[in-house]
Amino acid sequence: MGDxxxxxxxxxxxxxxxxxxxxxxxxxxxxxxxxxxIKTGVLEQAGAKLASSPKQVSENSxxxxxxxxxxxxxxxIVLGNDGILEGIRHSSVMIDMxxxxxxxTKTLSQRLAEKGASMLDAPVSGSSWAAExxxxxxxxxxxxxxxxxxxxxxxxxGKTIVHIGPTGMGQVxxxxxxxIVAGTLASVCEGLLLGSKSGVNLDNVFQAITGGAANSWxxxxxxxxxxxxxxxxxxxxxxxxxDQRLINQASEELELPMxxxxxxxxxxxxxxxxxxxxxxxxxxxxxxxxxxxxxVK
Amino acid sequence: MGDxxxxxxxxxxxxxxxxxxxxxxxxxxxxxxxxxxIKTGVLEQAGAKLASSPKQVSENSxxxxxxxxxxxxxxxIVLGNDGILEGIRHSSVMIDMxxxxxxxTKTLSQRLAEKGASMLDAPVSGSSWAAExxxxxxxxxxxxxxxxxxxxxxxxxGKTIVHIGPTGMGQVxxxxxxxIVAGTLASVCEGLLLGSKSGVNLDNVFQAITGGAANSWxxxxxxxxxxxxxxxxxxxxxxxxxDQRLINQASEELELPMxxxxxxxxxxxxxxxxxxxxxxxxxxxxxxxxxxxxxVK
Numbered sequence: 092m093g094d095x096x097x098x099x100x101x102x103x104x105x106x107x108x109x110x111x112x113x114x115x116x117x118x119x120x121x122x123x124x125x126x127x128x129i130k131t132g133v134l135e136q137a138g139a140k141l142a143s144s145p146k147q148v149s150e151n152s153x154x155x156x157x158x159x160x161x162x163x164x165x166x167x168i169v170l171g172n173d174g175i176l177e178g179i180r181h182s183s184v185m186i187d188m189x190x191x192x193x194x195x196t197k198t199l200s201q202r203l204a205e206k207g208a209s210m211l212d213a214p215v216s217g218s219s220w221a222a223e224x225x226x227x228x229x230x231x232x233x234x235x236x237x238x239x240x241x242x243x244x245x246x247x248x249g250k251t252i253v254h255i256g257p258t259g260m261g262q263v264x265x266x267x268x269x270x271i272v273a274g275t276l277a278s279v280c281e282g283l284l285l286g287s288k289s290g291v292n293l294d295n296v297f298q299a300i301t302g303g304a305a306n307s308w309x310x311x312x313x314x315x316x317x318x319x320x321x322x323x324x325x326x327x328x329x330x331x332x333x334d335q336r337l338i339n340q341a342s343e344e345l346e347l348p349m350x351x352x353x354x355x356x357x358x359x360x361x362x363x364x365x366x367x368x369x370x371x372x373x374x375x376x377x378x379x380x381x382x383x384x385x386x387v388k
Numbered sequence: 389m390g391d392x393x394x395x396x397x398x399x400x401x402x403x404x405x406x407x408x409x410x411x412x413x414x415x416x417x418x419x420x421x422x423x424x425x426i427k428t429g430v431l432e433q434a435g436a437k438l439a440s441s442p443k444q445v446s447e448n449s450x451x452x453x454x455x456x457x458x459x460x461x462x463x464x465i466v467l468g469n470d471g472i473l474e475g476i477r478h479s480s481v482m483i484d485m486x487x488x489x490x491x492x493t494k495t496l497s498q499r500l501a502e503k504g505a506s507m508l509d510a511p512v513s514g515s516s517w518a519a520e521x522x523x524x525x526x527x528x529x530x531x532x533x534x535x536x537x538x539x540x541x542x543x544x545x546g547k548t549i550v551h552i553g554p555t556g557m558g559q560v561x562x563x564x565x566x567x568i569v570a571g572t573l574a575s576v577c578e579g580l581l582l583g584s585k586s587g588v589n590l591d592n593v594f595q596a597i598t599g600g601a602a603n604s605w606x607x608x609x610x611x612x613x614x615x616x617x618x619x620x621x622x623x624x625x626x627x628x629x630x631d632q633r634l635i636n637q638a639s640e641e642l643e644l645p646m647x648x649x650x651x652x653x654x655x656x657x658x659x660x661x662x663x664x665x666x667x668x669x670x671x672x673x674x675x676x677x678x679x680x681x682x683x684v685k
Contacts, residue, residue, distance in 0.1 A: 217599075218601055251599025253595045253599075255589065255596060263583060263587075273575070275571070278648055282568040284646075285564055285646065286564040289560045289563075291552060291553060292553050295553065295561070298548070299561055303548065305569045352579075354647045355575075
Protein backbone atom coordinates (compact mmCIF):
# COMPACT_ATOMS: atom_id res chain seq x y z
CA MET A 92 0.00 0.00 0.00
CA GLY A 93 3.01 2.25 0.39
CA ASP A 94 3.01 5.67 1.97
CA UNK A 95 -0.26 6.97 3.35
CA UNK A 96 0.73 10.50 4.26
CA UNK A 97 -1.10 12.21 1.40
CA UNK A 98 -4.77 12.49 2.23
CA UNK A 99 -7.54 13.86 0.08
CA UNK A 100 -10.54 15.26 1.90
CA UNK A 101 -13.87 15.91 0.20
CA UNK A 102 -16.72 17.57 2.07
CA UNK A 103 -15.90 20.36 4.51
CA UNK A 104 -19.18 20.87 6.31
CA UNK A 105 -20.00 20.92 10.02
CA UNK A 106 -18.19 17.59 10.51
CA UNK A 107 -15.64 17.52 7.68
CA UNK A 108 -13.97 20.84 8.38
CA UNK A 109 -12.81 20.12 11.97
CA UNK A 110 -11.80 16.58 10.94
CA UNK A 111 -9.64 17.90 8.08
CA UNK A 112 -8.04 20.44 10.41
CA UNK A 113 -7.18 17.68 12.89
CA UNK A 114 -5.47 15.69 10.12
CA UNK A 115 -3.37 18.72 9.12
CA UNK A 116 -2.47 19.29 12.78
CA UNK A 117 -1.28 15.67 12.96
CA UNK A 118 1.13 16.25 10.05
CA UNK A 119 -0.76 14.79 7.11
CA UNK A 120 -0.52 16.52 3.73
CA UNK A 121 -4.04 17.40 2.70
CA UNK A 122 -5.66 18.07 -0.65
CA UNK A 123 -9.21 19.25 -0.17
CA UNK A 124 -12.27 19.75 -2.30
CA UNK A 125 -15.69 21.13 -1.53
CA UNK A 126 -18.59 21.81 -3.86
CA UNK A 127 -18.91 25.33 -2.52
CA UNK A 128 -15.53 27.10 -2.65
CA ILE A 129 -16.31 29.41 0.23
CA LYS A 130 -15.82 26.71 2.86
CA THR A 131 -12.18 25.93 1.96
CA GLY A 132 -10.66 29.24 3.17
CA VAL A 133 -9.75 28.13 6.67
CA LEU A 134 -8.27 24.88 5.33
CA GLU A 135 -6.05 26.71 2.84
CA GLN A 136 -4.80 28.95 5.63
CA ALA A 137 -3.92 25.83 7.62
CA GLY A 138 -1.86 24.54 4.71
CA ALA A 139 -4.20 22.37 2.66
CA LYS A 140 -3.90 22.30 -1.14
CA LEU A 141 -7.07 23.07 -3.02
CA ALA A 142 -8.24 20.74 -5.81
CA SER A 143 -10.71 21.64 -8.52
CA SER A 144 -12.46 18.25 -8.65
CA PRO A 145 -12.75 14.92 -6.82
CA LYS A 146 -10.70 13.45 -9.70
CA GLN A 147 -7.84 15.84 -8.95
CA VAL A 148 -8.07 15.00 -5.25
CA SER A 149 -7.72 11.30 -5.96
CA GLU A 150 -4.80 11.83 -8.35
CA ASN A 151 -2.85 13.52 -5.56
CA SER A 152 -3.72 11.28 -2.61
CA UNK A 153 -2.99 7.84 -1.20
CA UNK A 154 -6.13 7.94 0.89
CA UNK A 155 -9.28 9.84 -0.05
CA UNK A 156 -11.76 10.66 2.71
CA UNK A 157 -15.30 11.66 1.80
CA UNK A 158 -17.55 13.34 4.37
CA UNK A 159 -20.70 14.53 2.65
CA UNK A 160 -24.43 14.38 3.29
CA UNK A 161 -26.11 11.60 1.43
CA UNK A 162 -25.92 8.55 -0.85
CA UNK A 163 -26.39 10.54 -4.12
CA UNK A 164 -23.59 12.95 -3.06
CA UNK A 165 -21.08 10.15 -2.57
CA UNK A 166 -22.27 8.48 -5.78
CA UNK A 167 -21.68 11.70 -7.74
CA ILE A 168 -18.26 12.26 -6.16
CA VAL A 169 -17.11 8.73 -7.00
CA LEU A 170 -18.87 7.90 -10.29
CA GLY A 171 -19.68 11.35 -11.70
CA ASN A 172 -17.72 13.44 -14.24
CA ASP A 173 -14.28 14.30 -12.85
CA GLY A 174 -15.06 11.88 -10.07
CA ILE A 175 -12.76 9.86 -7.82
CA LEU A 176 -13.02 6.79 -10.05
CA GLU A 177 -11.36 8.68 -12.91
CA GLY A 178 -8.32 9.64 -10.85
CA ILE A 179 -7.85 6.97 -8.22
CA ARG A 180 -4.69 4.89 -8.43
CA HIS A 181 -4.20 1.19 -7.93
CA SER A 182 -3.83 0.43 -4.21
CA SER A 183 -5.25 3.73 -3.06
CA VAL A 184 -7.95 3.68 -0.39
CA MET A 185 -11.18 5.61 -0.29
CA ILE A 186 -12.69 6.04 3.19
CA ASP A 187 -16.28 7.16 3.11
CA MET A 188 -17.09 8.69 6.48
CA UNK A 189 -20.48 9.96 5.34
CA UNK A 190 -23.63 8.20 6.51
CA UNK A 191 -25.16 6.60 3.41
CA UNK A 192 -27.08 3.43 2.56
CA UNK A 193 -25.28 0.09 2.99
CA UNK A 194 -26.36 -0.92 -0.54
CA UNK A 195 -24.83 2.19 -2.19
CA THR A 196 -21.69 1.48 -0.15
CA LYS A 197 -21.44 -2.01 -1.66
CA THR A 198 -21.94 -0.70 -5.20
CA LEU A 199 -19.22 1.93 -4.89
CA SER A 200 -16.81 -0.50 -3.22
CA GLN A 201 -17.19 -2.87 -6.16
CA ARG A 202 -16.55 -0.15 -8.73
CA LEU A 203 -13.39 0.95 -6.90
CA ALA A 204 -12.22 -2.66 -6.60
CA GLU A 205 -12.36 -2.92 -10.41
CA LYS A 206 -9.70 -0.19 -10.47
CA GLY A 207 -7.57 -2.03 -7.91
CA ALA A 208 -8.49 0.44 -5.17
CA SER A 209 -10.07 -0.34 -1.79
CA MET A 210 -12.93 1.26 0.06
CA LEU A 211 -13.85 1.42 3.72
CA ASP A 212 -17.19 2.65 5.00
CA ALA A 213 -16.44 4.52 8.21
CA PRO A 214 -19.37 6.59 9.42
CA VAL A 215 -18.97 8.41 12.72
CA SER A 216 -20.97 9.29 15.80
CA GLY A 217 -20.46 12.03 18.34
CA SER A 218 -21.48 15.39 16.78
CA SER A 219 -19.38 18.30 15.54
CA TRP A 220 -18.13 18.84 19.08
CA ALA A 221 -16.47 15.42 19.02
CA ALA A 222 -15.18 16.08 15.50
CA GLU A 223 -13.38 19.14 16.85
CA UNK A 224 -11.94 17.29 19.84
CA UNK A 225 -10.91 14.27 17.76
CA UNK A 226 -13.07 12.06 19.97
CA UNK A 227 -15.47 10.66 17.39
CA UNK A 228 -16.72 7.11 17.49
CA UNK A 229 -15.85 5.48 14.14
CA UNK A 230 -17.55 2.30 12.91
CA UNK A 231 -15.70 0.71 10.03
CA UNK A 232 -16.77 -1.77 7.36
CA UNK A 233 -14.46 -3.35 4.76
CA UNK A 234 -11.31 -5.42 4.49
CA UNK A 235 -9.64 -5.84 7.90
CA UNK A 236 -6.10 -5.47 6.55
CA UNK A 237 -6.99 -2.18 4.86
CA UNK A 238 -8.61 -1.08 8.13
CA UNK A 239 -5.40 -1.84 10.04
CA UNK A 240 -3.34 0.24 7.62
CA UNK A 241 -5.70 3.19 7.99
CA UNK A 242 -5.83 2.97 11.77
CA UNK A 243 -3.39 5.86 12.39
CA UNK A 244 -5.70 8.12 10.37
CA UNK A 245 -8.76 6.98 12.32
CA UNK A 246 -6.89 7.49 15.59
CA UNK A 247 -6.29 11.11 14.63
CA UNK A 248 -10.02 11.65 14.18
CA GLY A 249 -11.63 9.53 16.85
CA LYS A 250 -11.40 7.82 20.19
CA THR A 251 -13.53 4.70 19.79
CA ILE A 252 -12.59 2.95 16.57
CA VAL A 253 -14.09 -0.44 15.77
CA HIS A 254 -13.86 -2.72 12.75
CA ILE A 255 -17.46 -3.88 12.55
CA GLY A 256 -17.32 -6.33 9.63
CA PRO A 257 -17.20 -6.53 5.83
CA THR A 258 -18.16 -3.71 3.43
CA GLY A 259 -21.40 -1.98 4.42
CA MET A 260 -21.37 -3.10 8.04
CA GLY A 261 -20.00 0.25 9.21
CA GLN A 262 -23.14 1.80 7.70
CA VAL A 263 -25.42 -0.81 9.28
CA UNK A 264 -23.81 -0.02 12.63
CA UNK A 265 -24.44 3.69 12.05
CA UNK A 266 -28.13 3.00 11.37
CA UNK A 267 -28.37 1.14 14.68
CA UNK A 268 -26.66 4.12 16.28
CA UNK A 269 -29.11 6.60 14.81
CA UNK A 270 -32.19 4.57 15.74
CA ILE A 271 -30.98 4.70 19.35
CA VAL A 272 -29.92 8.36 19.16
CA ALA A 273 -33.31 9.51 17.85
CA GLY A 274 -35.41 7.44 20.24
CA THR A 275 -33.30 8.37 23.25
CA LEU A 276 -33.58 12.06 22.38
CA ALA A 277 -37.36 11.73 21.93
CA SER A 278 -37.63 10.18 25.39
CA VAL A 279 -35.46 12.86 26.96
CA CYS A 280 -37.77 15.50 25.45
CA GLU A 281 -40.96 13.80 26.66
CA GLY A 282 -39.52 13.38 30.13
CA LEU A 283 -38.37 16.99 30.44
CA LEU A 284 -41.69 18.31 29.19
CA LEU A 285 -43.59 16.17 31.71
CA GLY A 286 -41.37 17.53 34.46
CA SER A 287 -41.74 21.10 33.32
CA LYS A 288 -45.52 20.93 33.12
CA SER A 289 -45.55 19.36 36.61
CA GLY A 290 -43.76 22.44 37.91
CA VAL A 291 -40.47 20.81 38.95
CA ASN A 292 -37.11 22.61 38.80
CA LEU A 293 -35.44 21.05 35.74
CA ASP A 294 -31.90 22.00 36.74
CA ASN A 295 -32.33 19.88 39.87
CA VAL A 296 -33.96 17.08 37.89
CA PHE A 297 -31.09 17.12 35.41
CA GLN A 298 -28.53 16.86 38.20
CA ALA A 299 -30.36 13.92 39.77
CA ILE A 300 -31.24 11.82 36.75
CA THR A 301 -27.87 12.07 34.99
CA GLY A 302 -26.56 10.04 37.95
CA GLY A 303 -28.83 7.04 37.33
CA ALA A 304 -30.44 4.66 34.86
CA ALA A 305 -31.92 7.48 32.74
CA ASN A 306 -28.56 8.89 31.81
CA SER A 307 -27.39 9.07 28.22
CA TRP A 308 -25.19 11.07 25.90
CA UNK A 309 -28.40 12.65 24.60
CA UNK A 310 -29.55 13.67 28.09
CA UNK A 311 -26.16 15.03 29.14
CA UNK A 312 -25.38 16.91 25.94
CA UNK A 313 -28.79 17.83 24.50
CA UNK A 314 -31.05 17.70 27.56
CA UNK A 315 -28.82 20.32 29.17
CA UNK A 316 -29.08 22.50 26.06
CA UNK A 317 -32.86 22.10 25.92
CA UNK A 318 -33.12 23.38 29.51
CA UNK A 319 -31.02 26.41 28.48
CA UNK A 320 -32.97 26.72 25.20
CA UNK A 321 -29.73 26.49 23.20
CA UNK A 322 -30.54 25.08 19.78
CA UNK A 323 -27.12 25.45 18.12
CA UNK A 324 -26.36 22.29 16.15
CA UNK A 325 -24.01 19.53 17.23
CA UNK A 326 -25.91 17.56 14.62
CA UNK A 327 -28.55 19.20 12.44
CA UNK A 328 -32.19 18.25 12.00
CA UNK A 329 -31.55 18.17 8.23
CA UNK A 330 -28.90 15.47 8.59
CA UNK A 331 -31.10 13.52 10.99
CA UNK A 332 -33.93 13.67 8.46
CA UNK A 333 -31.62 12.03 5.94
CA ASP A 334 -30.62 9.35 8.46
CA GLN A 335 -34.29 8.80 9.26
CA ARG A 336 -34.90 8.15 5.58
CA LEU A 337 -32.14 5.52 5.64
CA ILE A 338 -33.63 3.93 8.76
CA ASN A 339 -37.09 3.91 7.22
CA GLN A 340 -35.66 2.30 4.07
CA ALA A 341 -33.87 -0.41 6.10
CA SER A 342 -36.96 -1.09 8.21
CA GLU A 343 -39.00 -1.43 5.01
CA GLU A 344 -36.50 -3.72 3.26
CA LEU A 345 -36.34 -5.97 6.34
CA GLU A 346 -40.07 -5.60 7.05
CA LEU A 347 -39.05 -5.01 10.66
CA PRO A 348 -41.59 -3.30 12.93
CA MET A 349 -39.93 -0.33 14.66
CA UNK A 350 -42.77 1.34 16.56
CA UNK A 351 -40.91 3.86 18.72
CA UNK A 352 -38.48 4.76 15.96
CA UNK A 353 -41.29 5.46 13.52
CA UNK A 354 -43.08 7.75 15.98
CA UNK A 355 -39.91 9.74 16.66
CA UNK A 356 -39.45 10.09 12.90
CA UNK A 357 -42.80 11.89 12.52
CA UNK A 358 -41.52 14.63 14.82
CA UNK A 359 -38.38 15.12 12.76
CA UNK A 360 -40.66 15.49 9.71
CA UNK A 361 -42.56 18.17 11.65
CA UNK A 362 -39.30 20.01 12.42
CA UNK A 363 -38.43 19.95 8.72
CA UNK A 364 -41.84 21.40 7.89
CA UNK A 365 -41.29 24.12 10.47
CA UNK A 366 -38.10 25.15 8.64
CA UNK A 367 -35.79 24.14 11.49
CA UNK A 368 -33.44 21.99 9.36
CA UNK A 369 -30.32 23.92 10.31
CA UNK A 370 -30.94 23.75 14.05
CA UNK A 371 -29.59 21.03 16.33
CA UNK A 372 -31.62 17.86 16.78
CA UNK A 373 -32.50 19.04 20.31
CA UNK A 374 -35.09 21.23 18.56
CA UNK A 375 -37.18 18.03 18.70
CA UNK A 376 -38.58 19.56 21.89
CA UNK A 377 -40.18 22.34 19.81
CA UNK A 378 -42.40 19.94 17.88
CA UNK A 379 -43.45 18.31 21.14
CA UNK A 380 -44.07 21.68 22.78
CA UNK A 381 -46.28 22.65 19.86
CA UNK A 382 -48.61 19.65 20.11
CA UNK A 383 -48.65 19.94 23.91
CA UNK A 384 -49.22 23.71 23.94
CA UNK A 385 -46.63 24.00 26.68
CA UNK A 386 -42.96 24.87 26.98
CA VAL A 387 -39.95 23.55 28.85
CA LYS A 388 -38.98 26.10 31.45
CA MET B 389 -34.52 16.47 65.76
CA GLY B 390 -32.04 14.79 68.05
CA ASP B 391 -30.23 11.57 67.37
CA UNK B 392 -30.84 9.88 64.04
CA UNK B 393 -28.98 6.63 64.55
CA UNK B 394 -32.05 4.45 64.98
CA UNK B 395 -33.50 3.67 61.59
CA UNK B 396 -36.63 1.70 60.81
CA UNK B 397 -36.73 -0.02 57.44
CA UNK B 398 -39.94 -1.31 55.88
CA UNK B 399 -39.86 -3.26 52.61
CA UNK B 400 -37.01 -5.70 52.04
CA UNK B 401 -37.43 -6.58 48.37
CA UNK B 402 -34.96 -6.47 45.48
CA UNK B 403 -34.04 -2.85 46.37
CA UNK B 404 -34.78 -2.61 50.09
CA UNK B 405 -32.73 -5.57 51.26
CA UNK B 406 -29.33 -4.40 49.95
CA UNK B 407 -30.09 -0.84 51.10
CA UNK B 408 -30.88 -2.01 54.63
CA UNK B 409 -27.69 -4.09 54.69
CA UNK B 410 -25.65 -1.04 53.66
CA UNK B 411 -27.15 0.97 56.54
CA UNK B 412 -26.24 -1.76 59.03
CA UNK B 413 -22.71 -1.89 57.60
CA UNK B 414 -22.44 1.88 58.13
CA UNK B 415 -23.24 1.46 61.83
CA UNK B 416 -26.93 2.37 62.01
CA UNK B 417 -29.18 0.45 64.39
CA UNK B 418 -31.94 -1.04 62.30
CA UNK B 419 -35.44 -2.22 63.08
CA UNK B 420 -36.96 -3.90 60.06
CA UNK B 421 -40.38 -5.03 58.96
CA UNK B 422 -41.54 -6.88 55.90
CA UNK B 423 -45.00 -8.20 55.07
CA UNK B 424 -43.57 -11.62 54.27
CA UNK B 425 -41.42 -12.82 57.19
CA ILE B 426 -39.20 -15.00 55.03
CA LYS B 427 -37.25 -12.07 53.59
CA THR B 428 -35.96 -10.81 56.94
CA GLY B 429 -33.60 -13.73 57.68
CA VAL B 430 -30.45 -12.23 56.22
CA LEU B 431 -31.17 -8.92 57.94
CA GLU B 432 -31.56 -10.56 61.35
CA GLN B 433 -28.24 -12.34 60.81
CA ALA B 434 -26.65 -8.98 60.07
CA GLY B 435 -27.95 -7.60 63.38
CA ALA B 436 -31.29 -5.98 62.57
CA LYS B 437 -34.12 -6.15 65.07
CA LEU B 438 -37.38 -7.54 63.76
CA ALA B 439 -40.63 -5.64 64.34
CA SER B 440 -44.10 -7.11 64.09
CA SER B 441 -45.76 -4.08 62.52
CA PRO B 442 -45.00 -0.71 60.92
CA LYS B 443 -46.31 0.84 64.13
CA GLN B 444 -43.67 -1.00 66.15
CA VAL B 445 -40.99 0.08 63.68
CA SER B 446 -41.93 3.72 64.08
CA GLU B 447 -42.03 3.47 67.89
CA ASN B 448 -38.41 2.32 67.89
CA SER B 449 -36.93 4.63 65.25
CA UNK B 450 -35.90 8.25 64.72
CA UNK B 451 -36.08 7.81 60.96
CA UNK B 452 -38.38 5.36 59.17
CA UNK B 453 -37.52 4.40 55.62
CA UNK B 454 -40.17 2.77 53.44
CA UNK B 455 -39.20 0.96 50.24
CA UNK B 456 -42.21 -0.84 48.86
CA UNK B 457 -43.92 -1.22 45.50
CA UNK B 458 -46.82 1.10 45.07
CA UNK B 459 -48.99 3.95 46.36
CA UNK B 460 -51.55 1.65 48.11
CA UNK B 461 -48.71 -0.19 49.89
CA UNK B 462 -47.28 3.00 51.36
CA UNK B 463 -50.77 4.21 52.21
CA UNK B 464 -51.48 0.98 54.12
CA ILE B 465 -48.11 1.11 55.93
CA VAL B 466 -48.69 4.68 57.08
CA LEU B 467 -52.44 4.97 57.59
CA GLY B 468 -53.51 1.33 58.08
CA ASN B 469 -54.04 -0.61 61.31
CA ASP B 470 -50.79 -0.80 63.29
CA GLY B 471 -49.40 1.68 60.80
CA ILE B 472 -46.60 4.21 61.10
CA LEU B 473 -49.00 7.01 62.01
CA GLU B 474 -49.99 5.17 65.20
CA GLY B 475 -46.43 4.87 66.42
CA ILE B 476 -44.48 7.78 65.02
CA ARG B 477 -43.11 10.30 67.48
CA HIS B 478 -43.00 14.05 67.30
CA SER B 479 -39.97 15.18 65.26
CA SER B 480 -39.36 11.76 63.70
CA VAL B 481 -38.84 11.62 59.94
CA MET B 482 -40.35 9.21 57.47
CA ILE B 483 -38.40 8.83 54.23
CA ASP B 484 -40.42 7.15 51.50
CA MET B 485 -37.98 5.78 48.95
CA UNK B 486 -40.68 3.90 47.04
CA UNK B 487 -41.88 5.23 43.71
CA UNK B 488 -45.49 6.31 44.24
CA UNK B 489 -47.77 9.06 42.98
CA UNK B 490 -46.92 12.67 43.87
CA UNK B 491 -50.51 13.23 45.07
CA UNK B 492 -50.42 10.28 47.51
CA THR B 493 -47.08 11.64 48.73
CA LYS B 494 -48.67 14.99 49.55
CA THR B 495 -51.58 13.34 51.39
CA LEU B 496 -49.31 11.21 53.58
CA SER B 497 -46.95 14.11 54.27
CA GLN B 498 -49.87 16.16 55.56
CA ARG B 499 -51.12 13.38 57.84
CA LEU B 500 -47.64 12.95 59.34
CA ALA B 501 -47.28 16.71 59.78
CA GLU B 502 -50.42 16.66 61.93
CA LYS B 503 -48.48 14.38 64.29
CA GLY B 504 -45.48 16.72 64.29
CA ALA B 505 -43.44 14.36 62.14
CA SER B 506 -41.82 15.14 58.77
CA MET B 507 -41.79 13.23 55.51
CA LEU B 508 -39.39 13.22 52.61
CA ASP B 509 -40.17 11.58 49.27
CA ALA B 510 -36.88 10.11 48.08
CA PRO B 511 -37.30 7.69 45.18
CA VAL B 512 -34.18 6.22 43.65
CA SER B 513 -32.77 5.27 40.29
CA GLY B 514 -30.03 2.84 39.39
CA SER B 515 -31.35 -0.75 39.77
CA SER B 516 -30.64 -3.37 42.42
CA TRP B 517 -27.00 -3.44 41.32
CA ALA B 518 -26.61 0.19 42.41
CA ALA B 519 -28.54 -0.53 45.62
CA GLU B 520 -25.93 -3.16 46.46
CA UNK B 521 -22.99 -0.87 45.64
CA UNK B 522 -24.52 2.10 47.47
CA UNK B 523 -24.38 4.12 44.25
CA UNK B 524 -28.07 4.92 43.81
CA UNK B 525 -29.27 8.22 42.46
CA UNK B 526 -31.67 9.71 45.04
CA UNK B 527 -34.15 12.48 44.18
CA UNK B 528 -35.61 14.11 47.25
CA UNK B 529 -38.73 16.20 47.82
CA UNK B 530 -39.66 17.91 51.09
CA UNK B 531 -38.35 20.43 53.58
CA UNK B 532 -34.75 21.36 52.82
CA UNK B 533 -33.68 21.44 56.46
CA UNK B 534 -35.02 17.94 57.05
CA UNK B 535 -33.21 16.85 53.87
CA UNK B 536 -29.93 18.25 55.21
CA UNK B 537 -30.31 16.36 58.47
CA UNK B 538 -30.94 13.09 56.63
CA UNK B 539 -28.04 13.59 54.22
CA UNK B 540 -25.66 11.17 56.00
CA UNK B 541 -28.26 8.43 55.58
CA UNK B 542 -28.70 9.22 51.88
CA UNK B 543 -24.93 9.25 51.43
CA UNK B 544 -24.76 5.71 52.78
CA UNK B 545 -27.23 4.56 50.14
CA GLY B 546 -26.40 6.60 47.07
CA LYS B 547 -23.88 8.57 45.09
CA THR B 548 -25.95 11.28 43.38
CA ILE B 549 -28.22 12.90 45.97
CA VAL B 550 -30.28 15.94 44.97
CA HIS B 551 -32.89 17.97 46.81
CA ILE B 552 -35.37 18.54 43.97
CA GLY B 553 -37.96 20.76 45.65
CA PRO B 554 -40.95 20.69 48.03
CA THR B 555 -42.96 17.57 48.95
CA GLY B 556 -43.83 15.44 45.92
CA MET B 557 -41.10 16.83 43.67
CA GLY B 558 -38.86 13.84 44.30
CA GLN B 559 -41.65 11.69 42.88
CA VAL B 560 -42.16 14.01 39.91
CA UNK B 561 -38.43 13.75 39.21
CA UNK B 562 -38.66 9.97 39.35
CA UNK B 563 -41.50 10.00 36.80
CA UNK B 564 -39.31 12.05 34.45
CA UNK B 565 -36.55 9.53 35.07
CA UNK B 566 -38.78 6.57 34.23
CA UNK B 567 -40.17 8.17 31.05
CA ILE B 568 -36.59 8.50 29.84
CA VAL B 569 -35.53 5.06 31.07
CA ALA B 570 -38.38 3.28 29.28
CA GLY B 571 -38.05 5.18 25.99
CA THR B 572 -34.28 4.83 25.93
CA LEU B 573 -34.55 1.09 26.52
CA ALA B 574 -37.19 0.77 23.78
CA SER B 575 -34.85 2.54 21.34
CA VAL B 576 -31.90 0.36 22.32
CA CYS B 577 -34.05 -2.72 21.62
CA GLU B 578 -35.24 -1.46 18.22
CA GLY B 579 -31.71 -0.54 17.21
CA LEU B 580 -30.21 -3.88 18.23
CA LEU B 581 -32.95 -5.81 16.47
CA LEU B 582 -32.42 -3.81 13.26
CA GLY B 583 -28.71 -4.57 13.44
CA SER B 584 -29.27 -8.24 14.14
CA LYS B 585 -31.68 -8.70 11.25
CA SER B 586 -29.19 -6.87 8.99
CA GLY B 587 -26.60 -9.51 9.86
CA VAL B 588 -24.11 -7.32 11.70
CA ASN B 589 -21.97 -8.57 14.61
CA LEU B 590 -23.65 -7.01 17.66
CA ASP B 591 -20.61 -7.30 19.93
CA ASN B 592 -18.73 -5.04 17.53
CA VAL B 593 -21.70 -2.69 17.22
CA PHE B 594 -21.96 -2.48 21.00
CA GLN B 595 -18.29 -1.62 21.30
CA ALA B 596 -18.59 1.13 18.68
CA ILE B 597 -21.84 2.82 19.67
CA THR B 598 -21.19 2.96 23.41
CA GLY B 599 -18.41 5.41 22.47
CA GLY B 600 -20.70 7.95 20.82
CA ALA B 601 -23.98 9.85 20.85
CA ALA B 602 -26.08 6.67 21.19
CA ASN B 603 -24.62 5.74 24.53
CA SER B 604 -26.74 5.48 27.65
CA TRP B 605 -26.97 3.65 30.94
CA UNK B 606 -29.64 1.49 29.32
CA UNK B 607 -27.40 0.58 26.37
CA UNK B 608 -24.36 -0.14 28.53
CA UNK B 609 -26.13 -2.12 31.23
CA UNK B 610 -29.14 -3.67 29.48
CA UNK B 611 -28.06 -3.67 25.81
CA UNK B 612 -25.06 -5.75 26.82
CA UNK B 613 -27.33 -8.20 28.67
CA UNK B 614 -29.74 -8.42 25.74
CA UNK B 615 -26.86 -9.44 23.46
CA UNK B 616 -25.94 -12.16 25.96
CA UNK B 617 -29.64 -13.04 26.45
CA UNK B 618 -29.36 -12.45 30.19
CA UNK B 619 -32.77 -11.46 31.52
CA UNK B 620 -32.01 -11.42 35.26
CA UNK B 621 -33.62 -8.35 36.82
CA UNK B 622 -31.81 -5.17 37.80
CA UNK B 623 -35.31 -3.73 37.73
CA UNK B 624 -38.34 -5.93 37.10
CA UNK B 625 -40.99 -5.61 34.39
CA UNK B 626 -43.59 -5.73 37.16
CA UNK B 627 -42.17 -2.61 38.86
CA UNK B 628 -41.88 -0.86 35.50
CA UNK B 629 -45.53 -1.64 34.79
CA UNK B 630 -46.42 0.14 38.03
CA ASP B 631 -44.25 3.13 37.08
CA GLN B 632 -45.87 3.16 33.65
CA ARG B 633 -49.24 3.42 35.33
CA LEU B 634 -47.99 6.45 37.29
CA ILE B 635 -46.65 8.02 34.08
CA ASN B 636 -49.92 7.37 32.28
CA GLN B 637 -51.81 8.93 35.17
CA ALA B 638 -49.58 12.04 35.16
CA SER B 639 -49.84 12.40 31.38
CA GLU B 640 -53.63 12.15 31.66
CA GLU B 641 -53.89 14.66 34.53
CA LEU B 642 -51.74 17.15 32.63
CA GLU B 643 -53.31 16.26 29.25
CA LEU B 644 -49.74 16.11 27.94
CA PRO B 645 -49.19 14.20 24.67
CA MET B 646 -46.36 11.66 25.19
CA UNK B 647 -46.28 9.73 21.91
CA UNK B 648 -43.06 7.71 22.28
CA UNK B 649 -43.67 6.99 25.96
CA UNK B 650 -47.16 5.68 25.25
CA UNK B 651 -45.90 3.33 22.54
CA UNK B 652 -43.17 1.94 24.79
CA UNK B 653 -45.83 1.36 27.45
CA UNK B 654 -47.81 -0.96 25.17
CA UNK B 655 -44.81 -3.29 25.01
CA UNK B 656 -44.52 -3.44 28.79
CA UNK B 657 -48.22 -4.40 28.85
CA UNK B 658 -47.36 -7.17 26.39
CA UNK B 659 -44.57 -8.41 28.65
CA UNK B 660 -46.98 -8.50 31.57
CA UNK B 661 -49.43 -10.54 29.49
CA UNK B 662 -46.64 -12.94 28.58
CA UNK B 663 -46.04 -13.57 32.29
CA UNK B 664 -42.57 -11.99 32.32
CA UNK B 665 -43.21 -9.68 35.28
CA UNK B 666 -40.32 -11.02 37.34
CA UNK B 667 -37.75 -10.67 34.57
CA UNK B 668 -35.57 -7.60 34.04
CA UNK B 669 -36.92 -4.76 31.91
CA UNK B 670 -34.45 -5.77 29.18
CA UNK B 671 -37.02 -8.47 28.35
CA UNK B 672 -38.64 -5.64 26.37
CA UNK B 673 -36.70 -7.13 23.45
CA UNK B 674 -38.86 -10.27 23.65
CA UNK B 675 -42.08 -8.41 22.87
CA UNK B 676 -40.36 -6.72 19.95
CA UNK B 677 -38.91 -10.01 18.71
CA UNK B 678 -42.36 -11.53 18.81
CA UNK B 679 -44.02 -8.94 16.58
CA UNK B 680 -40.98 -8.93 14.25
CA UNK B 681 -40.71 -12.74 14.09
CA UNK B 682 -36.94 -12.40 14.50
CA UNK B 683 -34.42 -12.64 17.31
CA VAL B 684 -31.37 -10.71 18.45
CA LYS B 685 -28.33 -12.89 17.86
